[in-house]
Amino acid sequence: EVQLVESGGGLVQPGGSLRLSCAASGFTFSSYSMNWVRQAPGKGLEWVSYISSSSSTIYYADSVKGRFTISRDNAKNSLYLQMNSLRAEDTAVYYCARDSYYGSGRYFDYWGQGTLVTVSS
Amino acid sequence: SYELTQPPSVSVSPGQTASITCSGDKLGDKYACWYQQKPGQSPVLVIYQDSKRPSGIPERFSGSNSGNTATLTISGTQAMDEADYYCQAWDSSAYVFGTGTKVTVL
Numbered sequence: 001e002v003q004l005v006e007s008g009g010g011l012v013q014p015g016g017s018l019r020l021s022c023a024a025s026g027f028t029f030s031s032y033s034m035n036w037v038r039q040a041p042g043k044g045l046e047w048v049s050y051i052s053s054s055s056s057t058i059y060y061a062d063s064v065k066g067r068f069t070i071s072r073d074n075a076k077n078s079l080y081l082q083m084n085s086l087r088a089e090d091t092a093v094y095y096c097a098r099d100s101y102y103g104s105g106r107y108f109d110y111w112g113q114g115t116l117v118t119v120s121s
Numbered sequence: 122s123y124e125l126t127q128p129p130s131v132s133v134s135p136g137q138t139a140s141i142t143c144s145g146d147k148l149g150d151k152y153a154c155w156y157q158q159k160p161g162q163s164p165v166l167v168i169y170q171d172s173k174r175p176s177g178i179p180e181r182f183s184g185s186n187s188g189n190t191a192t193l194t195i196s197g198t199q200a201m202d203e204a205d206y207y208c209q210a211w212d213s214s215a216y217v218f219g220t221g222t223k224v225t226v227l
């Protein structure tokens with residue numbers, strides 16, 4: 001059974017930093033690209049970042065580019081998101097999501113339960 | 122940047138058909154997928170590659186995509202289908218989500 005378990009969320013002041021983790025199990029982690037997706041309270045879904053299986057390709061949403069860094073450790077079956085210079089608008093539930101694709105289409109076939117990040121003074 | 126637009130809400134009676142649209146420029150040239158999200162839960166993939174259902178998703182969920190519009194259809198809607206639904210596509214090295222539609226089963 002595929003499992004994705006996020007951790008590391010919490011309350012942080014504006015301008016602060018936080019590191020999220022996602023522990024993966026139930027599949028060959030090193031064979032899959034992974035993503036972070038967030039959802040502000042009462043709002044819709046917003047993709048944050050993508051990392052390929054070997055970490056050779058990384059993409060970011062414009063809203064986090066230059067502030068967030070995605071990484072992974074295939075030996076530990078773990079995905080990370082380092083978040084710096086946090087703003088109030090970064091407040092959201094952050095989901096770890098497994099990437100899948102067909103032809104030119106990409107989608108998320110499994111999601112974690114999410115971890116809440118609150119940016120407030 | 123690419124945008125996907127959905128109606129904010131759709132209401133349907135139990136047993137009837139609900140159709141949720143997702144509009145984007147030349148969306149039919151891309152692959153669309155759909156997620157269901159119930160309150161307090163993580164999203165679940167219900168349609169990918171325009172019209173394919175993942176294992177475990179009921180047959181009453183179907184999808185299509187042509188021109189500028191992708192459509193998710195729920196046939197014989199049940200009370201358990203009440204949820205938020207999001208379309209999604211891949212464009213220019215970014216994942217784009219639709220604005221989301223709340224489906225209410227009256």
